[in-house]
Amino acid sequence: MDLTLKIWRQASANEKGQFINYPVTDISPDASFLEMLDILNEELVHKDEDPVAFDHDCREGICGACSLFINGRPHGPDKGITTCQMHMRHFKDGETIVIEPWRAKPFPVIKDLMVDRSAFDEIIQAGGFISVKTGGIPDANAIPIPKRVADIAMDAAACIGCGACVAACKNASAMLFVAAKVSQFARLPQGKVEARERVQNMVAKMDELGFGNCTNTYACEAECPKEISVSHIARMNSEFLISKLASQKK
Amino acid sequence: MTKLDAKIPQGPLAEKWTTYKQDLSPVNPANKRRLEIIVIGTGLAGASAAASFAELGFKVKAFTILDSPRRAHSIAAQGGINAAKNYPNDGDSIYRLFYDTIKGGDYRAREANVYRLAEVSNNIIDQCVAQGVPFAREYGGLLDNRSFGGALVSRTFYARGQTGQQLLLGAYSALSKEVGKGNVQMYNRRDMMELVIIDGRARGVIMRNLVTGELERYSAHAVVLATGGYGNVFFLSTNAMASNGSAIWKAYKKGAFFGNPAFTQIHPTCIPVKGDYQSKLTLMSESLRNDGRIWVPKHKEDAQKIRDGQLKPTEIPEDRRDYYLERRYPAFGNLVPRDVASRAAKERCDAGFGVGRTGLAVYLDFADAINRLGKQVIEARYGNLFQMYEKIVDENPYETPMMIYPAVHYTMGGLWVDYELQTTIPGLFAAGEANFSDHGANRLGASALMQGLADGYFILPYTIQSYLNDQIRVPFFKTDLPEFDQAENSTKATIDRLLSIKGKNTVDSYHRKLGLIMWDHVGMGRNKEGLEKAIRLIRELREDFWNNVRVPGKNEMVNPELEKALRVADFLELGELMAKDALQRKESCGGHFREEYQTEEGEALRDDENFSFVSAWEYKGADQEDVLHKEILEHEFLHVTQRSYK
């Protein structure tokens, strides 16, 4: 396959960026999207040009490092996968592919297609955990959890923190990411204990970081590589409402 | 040899860990605040250790090479985590888990460590459930188990095909909790460049900030390396792109002994290689072997037709298929340990029965299971794996058998550590895959997660205190000491040298070449001639690398090529040590198969008389040969037998 890549290049956070076109030739349809970029980068190194920087690691769709806004969609045209699992067979020979970084105020560009997603870490640090210390824990089977509940919690827990939800959302809202964690813990008996504080703290942090407001467009669910449902957002909304109504002055 | 003291507590096997904990004098809470620990790596071992240290009250600095601690490669583990809970009532026990692990490791692991691992395995499950890890459950609400290779009981806990992810997110949440409280200082996008040793003790590190290129200095009272394995020395492996051996290699060159570098695990169920552009291999969980049956055509002509695309696997009738694992190992069938399954696949493909375009693949067939259990059950068990396969290969595994082939997956070798997980450098600890400790010559499935978390949650938080409790008078270190200057300068010199070569070959081209050498000669089948050749080739390649590699750009920027170059430079040395170790071990055991040493049936032939030891290598300098030390393995409690899964 021969392709033209229209790639966003930006030397660093403080410098202005621009699109540059790169032709690539003779790409195997079985190559993955990132392998195609590897090939481009090898060529750029040979030509003494600066290779394109992008985040990637596991290359099997689970670490959440890879990002890339491909032809207007996070993780490209196929559903339910990350960029690293996207294979070139999904593109047409001769096509021009536009590759942009995630765009959101809380995700500043570091270089080229690489963005800083530490905002997600900060949200988790604000409350995305169950406050248990190591050791002194009751037996794992002490609390039975209905299979259905465990399954729903697992659906939510499948989030890989890639940020596609933010990237896809017209409002750059992080609701699906935050909701996945809130909902996972709110459903499990272990997580119920501090559910009220958790949802308040995580939502407050999310707002503080400058993510947009959710307007229920559901683009996040459509583009989530793990197909996490917006029903978790509803769950977070109700958790939040209950927590607000029940909160008392300290 | 006297330098190797494993510090195994006295007493009966089952009481060693209890005795150790009783005898330990912990650091008093007020003093913990005055002690700092550096943790490199935030995978299962690193994140759990950092979180647990911080909970105890120590000051922790944690580092990850990635943009978030949540992305460490532990996340990719699919199948599950072992524990001796015996929930299914099938006769499991701590002893049985211990026994299976030692036997699975072909009697090349330290008994006391493995027993402790089995002992704390149960606590791990409790801990993870309390953290909100959504393990699979039965309809009654209790935890579900499945079986894994090398075991006759079901003791594997799982969260769909994403167990590693869920466990890591559990550890990450614990770590995040402590970061939020200010007990852990978290540093993302940092790569360890050098270990700083002051007065013979590990006291700090030089880190490269991957965004600015700046070399940063950090000091502490102790350093924990939890940087994972070095399987990427093979270029193509199931490891993540950033997985590397540099941190432990730096430690090795500063005096930490390297244990069993040759012990590499080749995982039998990976998606076969497709083209030379390929950057990594994708694992298909071992759990698939619970329901999938592995076969190749019984007749070479059928195999040939499949390779030529004239025949489909579904068109081959039952009596023309060779379910070779079931044939050779009736007791364990498709669930033999990984090394056995991998070698058997290689044997069939080498003999000309392989399928796929390249002939380097065998079938993993779910037709029987789908008939027996229905598509829905299979989908519930392995849905995400099947989807993953389909995305990569573009074939539907519900309809046509999967194609699989072995690939490098895990390195049992790593920094040599004693019972306390301390390396031969005082104050330097190694946890998880970065140490050599518990898996002997072959790791059983679902044991890596167990070991990582055992080290981090339940072992290091105790054992590190035995080191730290005589450090309470040592004040916080300044980073302007000459030792830091020296370490930073040597790093800077290496970086400058790499950038100044401006040769004609890319870093990846060297990495690929190294990978091929390793795969061909230090891979699944090894022999004297090949290993000697590998050593020679690696040396030549290294020479070439330092003269002709091209690293573009400068240090003071995001420079992935430079990062890779630094890692490949280390792999080019580490690969040689692996070959040397494989050469000296004149026996076959576990994942280490020396073709000269096999039974008439082609099974591994161990030599317990001469090789029942851990090889611990000592670095002596660039121009000197590494020195081999031996930690003799005393099998006090287990009767050593020829490993048989027949």
Place this chain on the structure above:
Amino acid sequence: MSKTMISYSSITKKIIMALAGLFLVSFLLVHLSINILVLFDDTFELFNQAGHFMVTNPVIQTIQWVLFFGFILHIILGVIIQIQNWLARPKRYDKKYPSEMSFFSKYMIHTGAIVFIFLIIHFANFFIKLKFGNVESITYESGTYDNMGQMVYNLFKDGAYVVFYIVALLLLGFHLDHGIQSAFQSLGLNHTVYTPVIKLIGRLLAIFITLGFIAIPLVIYFFK
């Protein structure tokens, strides 16, 4: 008020938007049920009677202020949310594929803004006139009322106004199509079985309200 509203948590804003929105939907239904009376008799007796009830009944008059407040809240919050959302993505994409699963959700601020303009004109045409202007009165057996029916009739005989009215109402319909089901999601009500039903009812309701309102000028313009 808007200053404190900016500091509201995103979900608080969302929930208030939803509650205000649903309240406004109920207002629309009442409004529609009264409007439709204008078609019943040529003397507009029923319609004028109802109108009289609405402007004189103390309960309705009180609710009117709640309604007013609801509008203001919904509008101010809508604007705040939109501005914050624009700020959350300072650099736009070069190419964007429409991933939104609720199509009109993309245009809530646009449809909302036009509906708002319509509202002001609508307000000037009816409400202000009614309160402060001089509306002819008409006497029936049941009593004497302001002849609002005649006013409506006159306006809807103006073709340009009818077109404007219909366009505005269509946009309102689009606004409601997303708004109604969205309010349930915002309030945390999402269910595998009921949510598709809610979405369907929401859409039917949006169509019903829109067609109901549009029918009146059409009938008057063409048939009366």
